[in-house]
Structures are given as C-alpha cells and as structure tokens.
Amino acid sequence: MLKKAALTAISLVMISGGAYADRISGAGASFPAPLYYDWAYDYHKATGNEVNYQSIGSGGGIKQVSARIVDFGASDKPLKPKKLDKKRLYQFPAVIGSIVVVYNLPEVKDMELKLENKDIADIFLGKIKYWDDKAIAEDNPGIKLPHKKITVIHRSDGSGTTFNFSYFLSHVSQDWANQVGVGKALDWPVGIGGKGNEGISNLLKQTPYSIGYVEYAYKRKNNFKAATIQTKSGKWVKPVEENFKAAAKYASWKPQNHFYQILVLQPGESSYPIVAGTFILLPREKTETNKKVVSFFDWAFKNGDESAKRLGYIPLPKETKDMIKDYWKEIGIEPK
Amino acid sequence: MQKIVDKSFEYLSKLSAILVLIVLVTIFWVLFEEAKPAIEAFGIDFLTNSKWAPNLEIFGGAPAIFGSVVSTFLAMIIATPIAIGIAIFLTEIAFEKLKTPIGTAIEMLAAIPSIIYGMWGLFYFAPIIREWFGGNGLGLLTAGIVLSIMILPFMAAITRDSMNTTPDILKESAYALGATKWDVIKDVVIPYAKAGIIGSIILALGRAIGETMAVTFVMGNVHKIPDSIVNAATSIPVTLANEFTEADGDLYYASLFYLALILFVISFVVIATAKFYFLRKVRKEI
Secondary structure, three states, X not given: XXXXXXXXXXXXXXXXXXXXOOEEEEEEOOOOHHHHHHHHXXXXXXXXXXXXXXXOOHHHHHHHXXXXXXXXXXXXXXXXXXXXXXXXXXXXXXXXXXXXXXXXXXXXXXXXXXXXXXXHXXXXXXXXXXXXXXXXXXXXXXXXXXXXXXXXXXXXXXXXXXXXHHHHHHHHOHHHHHHOOOOOOOOOOOOEEXXXXXXXXXXXXXXXXXXXXXXXXXXXXXXXXXXEEEOOOOOEEOOOHHHHHHXXXXXXXXXXXXXXXXXXXXXXXXXXXXXXXXXXXXXXXXXXXXHHHHHHHHHHHHHOHHHHHHOOOEOOOHHHHHHHHHHHHHOOOOOO | OHHHHHHHHHXXXXXXXXXXXXXXXXXXXXXXXXXXXXXXXXXXXXXXXXXXXXXXXXOOOHHHHHHHHHHHHXXXXXXXXXXXXXXXXXXXXXXXXXXXXXXXXXXXXXXOOHXXXXXXXXXXXXXXXXXXXXXXXXXXXXXXXXXXXXXXXXXXXXXXXXXXXOOHHHHHHHHHOOOOHHHHHHHHHHHHHHHHHHHHHHHHHHHHHHOOHHHHHHOEOOOOOOOOOOOOEOOHHHHHHHHOOXXXXXXXXXXXXXXXXXXXXXXXXXXXXXXXXXXXXXXXXX
C-alpha cells in the first residue's frame, strides 16, 4: 500500500514537472546513440527537460526529419548544402567518432597486427584471402600468422559507418573505388553481413579468423582487437584516442556550407585516418522547437565532454563549438 | 425486435468476412503502388538480375528470391519426414505414459519465439555447421535447419491430431485382416490423415517462407547466389528487415517494395495451389 502511494506520488511529480518542461524528440544514427542517451539523461536531471531519441539509423533520421515527424534528425553522413536547401534543413555536427578495423585472431594481440590501408581494401575486396598472405606478413615480421581463410564481416543494413568506411577504402584503393564505390549500403564482393554495430560484434566474436569494422565504442565495450593502420601519408598509427583527437583537430568545418565535410583521411603525423563527424538536422521553419533542440546541444557542448570521452567519442574542438553557436545566432535560433 | 438483432448480426458477420478480403486487396494494392518505380525501371529482369548495389542504384532480386525459395525448400525436406515420424510415434507406437510428456514438449517447442531460435542458431549451431560442413557456419544450410526445427513442432502437432482422428474401428479391422503395424500406418492411418498432413505442410511452408528474425541471424545476409549451400545468402524478409529503415533514394525504397510484392505473390501462389489442388484431390478421394 505504502509502495503504491509512493509510486503514485512519484508519477504525479513527474507529470506536473513535465507540464512545464520542454519535450523534444529526435531520431536517426545509431553510431552516436549511446552518447545521446547519456546526454539526454543528464540534461533531464539538470534541467527537467526531456529529450527522446530513437536510434533507427541515419537514413531513417533523414527521412523522418524531412517529413517533419521528429524535432531533429541525426545522420553520420553529412548532407550536401544543395540537398539541405531542397529539404529545408539546417545542419551542424554534434560529436566525432572513429571507426576501427577489428579482427578475431586468437594468436595476435590488440593493436599488434599492422595492416596497410591498401591491404585492408584488398581484404574486403577478397583479393587477399589468407591471413598469412605475403602482403600482410611483410608488415608483421614479428608475428606468426596462421594459414587460415579470412572471413570478412560487414554491415548488412544501410549505415553511416559503412559510408565513412567505404569512403576511406575508395580513397586508399583505386580498385575499391572502381569496383564497389562509396555508400551506406554496398554490393560487397565477399564476406557475411551483420545488422548494426551489434550484429558485426556478435559475428566477430563467434567467427575465428574474421575481420570487420565497428565504431570505437563497440570495440571497447567488447574488448575487440583492433588493427594498427596507416595515416594519409603512410605512417603507422594505432587506434587510440590521442590519434583520433589528432585527426579531429584538422576538421575545418564551416558554417557557410552547413558544416559539410567528411573527416576521413586528414593530414598530420599521427592522425588516425577513419574518423567521422555525426550531424544534427533541423527543420528550417520550426524556430521555436529548434530553440529547444539547440538548448539541449548547447548544454551538451558545455557539460557533456566527459561523458563523450568516457564512451569513446571525441568532443568537438572549442573553435568548432564556437562556430556552431555563431551559426545558431545567424539563423535566429539561439538557445534559451 | 428479435428480427433486427438477427439481421444486424448477419450484417456484422458479413462485414467481418468482407473486411479480410478488403485487407488482402489493399495490401496488394499498396505494395504494387509503392513498387511501381522499380517495376518501371527494372521490369521482369528484376527477377533474374543478381546484382544488388544500392550505392549505384542497381537492384536485382534474384539472390533474395533464390534464398527464400531454397531455404524454405531445405526446411521442408528436413522437417516433413521427421514431423510425420513424430506423429506416427505418438499416435501408434508410444506407450500411453510417454505420449503426454513428448506431446507437451513438442507443443512447448512451438511456443518459443523465433528470435530465440535465431540466437541459438548463431551462437551454438553455426559453429557446429562450420566444423562439419565447412564455410562460415552462416548460410542457406544453417538457415534451412533452423527453420526446419522452428516449423517442426507445428507440423508434428497438426499431423498427430489428424492421425488421432483415424477411427479405431478402421485400424482394428485392418489388424483383424492380418495387417502388420506398418501396413496399418501406411495403408490406413496416413491415407486417412492425408488432408491434415498436407494442411500442416502448407501452414508450415507459409511460416517458413516469411520467417524473418531467426533467419536474419543465421543467413549471412549477402546479396549473392551462393555456389554451395553452406555459404552465406539472403532472403526476401531478411533483406527487408536489414535495409528498409535505412533505404533512402526512391528507387531503393521501391525495389524493397518490389521484393515484398514478390514474396506476397509467391506465398499466395504456393498456398493457393496447395489448397485448391491438393486438398480438393484429397477430399475427392475420401
């Protein structure tokens, strides 16, 4: 009885509290979803405002915000300014993530395996078939590589992660660019498909001698082994946070083109080559709800860096954040 | 007064029946309308083209159609004899004491949600297939076996029930004429239960061809016609589950609807043929 009364009291407080608070809804990319949930939780605790985010994939996010079903959309693939004009959307980045090449090789330790960028493309093209192929063995003289067939694991659903990964492969391998190309869903030459970062993780865990690509947060969560790969200029670079950050420094996002820029293959001595921004899309005509949405992101930019780092993402550099604030001011949706 | 109630009840029940028809036609119409851009772009070649490259806007449905048909076929050839075997055992051979626990176990198997079969298939069954047959462990064969286990209880239960309806007097007469147990099963029970057996096969077929979650886990999800049944493939429901939410671009979206339309037509044709052809024949014989 007492318990019931307490529950009623709690729900009453929640309902009455909710009446005065802002409530916004968003949908889209799964890649930053864990972080948005975290931010939304803390934001609710701090301000009482509610953010409801559905992780349905970038394509779904673009679709839903274009149809004005949700207050904001989220996409790992930035939209070109022309497309934004057509769909009447605003766009700005929210956080940066990285994509790592993960492998299930019982004999090899984390980050021990070195893969040339070109060889990654050849593995995913099916040209390199065995782990002890000369191309791989050359770069790994200290490791005894097994003579086992490589099982490629890729995404079976459309995905912003695939978009950024295939963008990377297209720029390091002419063959990849010609045969497969860039996109959120591809005609994969070899391998098996898993749905979502989670699907890849499950397949990788239970398939010995496999290789795949996941968002860094999933690598950490599952204790996967990730390959050391190459910077744009060909230097070895480990998949660790300081190298992701080094790459993020080169982001030259500009408000003039709604921050359209793909971050893959940035220059620099220690820039990890596959980092990706993830973006927020707003409907242009909804000034009032847009103000509520940017209030959330303004709060997250001020208070959310710690959670971002803890979850394996890279917070936006301060200059970018300032630029985004100016962008909001310019389009007339300053946070409250 | 009584008359009005009777009349309105008649109309209401008529309406319910017509509603089913309306739903069926509307679903077909929606699928067709949404698939139109793809039908216009690819025409009938969609059925034979095996390249699926969303980034290049090339769509061919052959791998998905192939995967659906072959995985279902595999499931049926594995499940049908076993289901009939189980039913025969339960109705004719097993002791009274064994019948209930085994029968209950089979019914419980039918109550397991399909996603659990998928998870079990991925984590425990796929490695076994990989050991025994080679390949990645994910592919048509794994999907076919997981599907067969999924539809097995269903088929066994219906077959058992229809075998149970065989009148004892028929069986006893056969025994009296000197028939062995095998003769009775072959010449009395199975012919008598034929309609039920075929009905169970049709229902199971309908379930297998549209199954999504369990198969998504173990199919390998690759748009290729595999050169061996241990290799990864895809099926129509699997493609839809994987790609629908992320499909941007009108042609991509329409192609998925085109696949859905094909699945609709395949299941419709299979079930309609089975129903009109086999069942009618069976009824005539009886």
